[in-house]
Amino acid sequence: MSEPARPSPAAAPRSAARAPRTFDRGHTDDLMAFLAASPTPYHAVANVAERLEKAGFRRVVETEAWDTGSPAGSGGTYVLRGGAIIAWYVPEGAAPHTPFRIVGAHTDSPNLRVKPRPDSGAQGWRQVAVEIYGGPLLNSWLDRDLGLAGRLSLRDGSTRLVNVDRPLLRVPQLAIHLDRSVNADGLKLDKQRHMQPVWGLGEDVRDGDLVAFLEETAKVPSGEVTGWDLMVHSVEPPAYLGRDEELLAGPRMDNLLSVHAGAAALTAVAAHGAGLPFIPVLAAFDHEETGSQSDTGADGPLLGGVLERSVFARGGSYEDRARAFAGTVCLSSDTGHAVHPNYAERHDPTHHPRVDGGPLLKVNVNNRYATDGSGRSVFAAACEKAGVPFQAFVSNNSMPCGTTIGPITAARHGITTVDIGVAILSMHSARELCGARDPFLLANALTAFLEG
Numbered sequence: 001m002s003e004p005a006r007p008s009p010a011a012a013p014r015s016a017a018r019a020p021r022t023f024d025r026g027h028t029d030d031l032m033a034f035l036a037a038s039p040t041p042y043h044a045v046a047n048v049a050e051r052l053e054k055a056g057f058r059r060v061v062e063t064e065a066w067d068t069g070s071p072a073g074s075g076g077t078y079v080l081r082g083g084a085i086i087a088w089y090v091p092e093g094a095a096p097h098t099p100f101r102i103v104g105a106h107t108d109s110p111n112l113r114v115k116p117r118p119d120s121g122a123q124g125w126r127q128v129a130v131e132i133y134g135g136p137l138l139n140s141w142l143d144r145d146l147g148l149a150g151r152l153s154l155r156d157g158s159t160r161l162v163n164v165d166r167p168l169l170r171v172p173q174l175a176i177h178l179d180r181s182v183n184a185d186g187l188k189l190d191k192q193r194h195m196q197p198v199w200g201l202g203e204d205v206r207d208g209d210l211v212a213f214l215e216e217t218a219k220v221p222s223g224e225v226t227g228w229d230l231m232v233h234s235v236e237p238p239a240y241l242g243r244d245e246e247l248l249a250g251p252r253m254d255n256l257l258s259v260h261a262g263a264a265a266l267t268a269v270a271a272h273g274a275g276l277p278f279i280p281v282l283a284a285f286d287h288e289e290t291g292s293q294s295d296t297g298a299d300g301p302l303l304g305g306v307l308e309r310s311v312f313a314r315g316g317s318y319e320d321r322a323r324a325f326a327g328t329v330c331l332s333s334d335t336g337h338a339v340h341p342n343y344a345e346r347h348d349p350t351h352h353p354r355v356d357g358g359p360l361l362k363v364n365v366n367n368r369y370a371t372d373g374s375g376r377s378v379f380a381a382a383c384e385k386a387g388v389p390f391q392a393f394v395s396n397n398s399m400p401c402g403t404t405i406g407p408i409t410a411a412r413h414g415i416t417t418v419d420i421g422v423a424i425l426s427m428h429s430a431r432e433l434c435g436a437r438d439p440f441l442l443a444n445a446l447t448a449f450l451e452g
Contacts, residue, residue, distance in 0.1 A: 027264065027440040028248060032238040034260045035250045039149040039233040041083025041107035041286045042161055044256055048085050048263045048284065052078050055267040057087060066313040073313035076270050079306055083107050083286035084296035086306045087263075089270040090279055096316025099327030100307060101278040101450050102415075103265060104298065104405050105258035105334065106288035109251070110134030110428045112141060112171075112195060114148070114230035118210040126200035128169060128210060133231065134289030138189045140429040142173040146197060146232045152218060153227035162218040165235055169197035197232065234430045246356065246436050253432040257422055257439055258333035259284045265446035279310070280450035288334075288405055298405035304413050328415040329378055331449055332370060332406030333442070335432075336360040336393045338423035348396045353423040356435030358389035359442045362404070362419040370406035375418035379449070386448035388441045393423070420445075 038044035049059065057076035066072040078087035084107065088100070112130040120129045128148075132138070145167035152160045171194075176182060189195065199210075211225050238250030262282045269280045287297040294300055307328075311321045339352040353360050361379055362369040371379075383390045395401040410417035422442050424434040 023437050024440050025436070027443060028436050030264075031257065031260050031439050032248070032250060035238050035252055035256055038252065038256055039147065039163055039165065040151070040161075040229075040231055042151045042229070043149065043163065044107045044259060045080055045083055045085040045284065046161065048087070048259065048282075049078060049080055051263055051267065052076065052087055055270060057089075057267075057270070066309045068313060068315050070313055072310055073315075077310075079302075081302060082296040084302060085284050086281065086303060087266060088279055088281040088306075088310060089266065089273055089276075090310070090314065091273045091276040094276075094279060094314065096311050096314045096320035097323035099278050099324050099329075100281050100415075101452060102281040102283055102303075102328065102330035102409075103258075103262035103446050103450065104283045104285070104330050104332045104409055104417075105262050106255045106285050106292075106298070106405060107259055108134070108286050108289050109254060109256070110136035110289050111430075112136075112197070112232045114150075114210070114228065114232075117207060118230075119205050119207050120196065121202065121205040124201060124203055125198045126202045126205060126209075127196045127198050130196060130232065132191050132195065135428055137426070137429045138191070138195060139187055140426070140431065141195070141232075142171050144170070144430060145235050146170060147235045148214075148230060148232055150228060150230035152214060152220065152225045153229075154220065154224045155226050156224075160218050160220060162214050162230075164214070164217055167235055169199045169232055171195055171197045236431065240436060241433070247433060248436045248439070249431055249433050251431055253422075253424055253434055254335040254427055255288070255333075255421075257335060257424075257434065258442070261439060261443040261446055262333060264443045265450055268447050269450045277452045278450070281307070283330075285405060292405055292408050298408045299412060303409070307413075325413060325415055328413075329375070329449075330406075330409050330415055330417040331379065331446065332404050332409060332417055332419045333359075333446065334362075334404045334406075334419070334421045335424045335427060335434075336362055336421040337427060338425050338434075340425060346396060346399065348394050351392055351394050353391045353393050355423050355425075355433075356437045356441075357391045357423065358383070358438070359391075359445055360393040360421050360423055361390055362393045362406075362421060364394065364401045366401070367407050368401040368403040369419035370404075370410040370417035371419045375416055378416070379418050379420060379445075382449035383445050385451075386444040388445045388448075390420075390445070391423075 115129040146169040149163040241247040285298040292299040406419040
């Protein structure tokens, strides 16, 4: 994959506001490549790690000691666990109590995931047994060419990534001739009966066929795969859309768009990191779509443990850790809702975010988002410095509000957190839609935030 676009100019003074940047289509091109190469959280963090390595970051292992002589105490470092990655850059001379500036995001997206006994079938069709992950728009997965990707766990304890990125599966919709009322009464899908994809023909469905196929695909000896975390994905590549190609359509923008922008911002800041007043961090978690309660989710101990160990690796004490956390700010970056032209009444009447209008500042007084007035000031300052416009989002009072890793991060670690993101349509669809400029604007705002 290509090196990430660096949205922040090196020569810009840290104390001055920048003029608005000219749109860099190269950043959006790079996002499209990242989306296409990241069909699962495991692939996403592997691709982020590759970009970090090219930028001079080094991986540290959680089971090894992080003492004052370890790489964790200086320069660019990252930890990779499953579908999550935490990366940070310690500028030269940073004190143990130096606060962090964190960009938080998540790597998972709603989809269909393979069950422990994957081989099934009926009526002469071979099928793959899947379970619904998160809250996808189920109809968006119908009649779509699907690939299969994920992580294989081997007998020796190692793992192997696999990606069948070609039309392999399909969830066929019932013909209108057999459901004459579907357009009048609406499509009703049963998650168990109607969402199992087909992948071939045959009366004899044998356990192990799908795993054997994936072993052959991944060039793993037969019988070596003893566990798997597999999910389907649309094989249709991301694409510019519209008369003037001002829109971007693609999969998993919720929330790999933020992961990509955060990685670009972190590497840009690290490349010119002398004199940074904060330690910039990218924290990309798994399992946000199902509540974040896992060892790689935002509600787990991963982020807090990594940041604490970074403090101690610089010779710090618990007092230094407390001081660092007290001065830390996190931008929880996740996609938000652009006003829908066909359903404008579903939005708050005085808040109509538009695509390519700049990042969203997401607010909910019931703490479904973590933003408060002081957090708004931090984000406003970053956008002003970057020359990036931003817009506010609140939900219609008559409709429930979604949530993010923001409130979890604030509550678990006691750090100031602000919820932001990019406005999109078709959220939780197999294929989502945003403005082609907004990813670039978000990356610029995140860069200015990490610079402090």
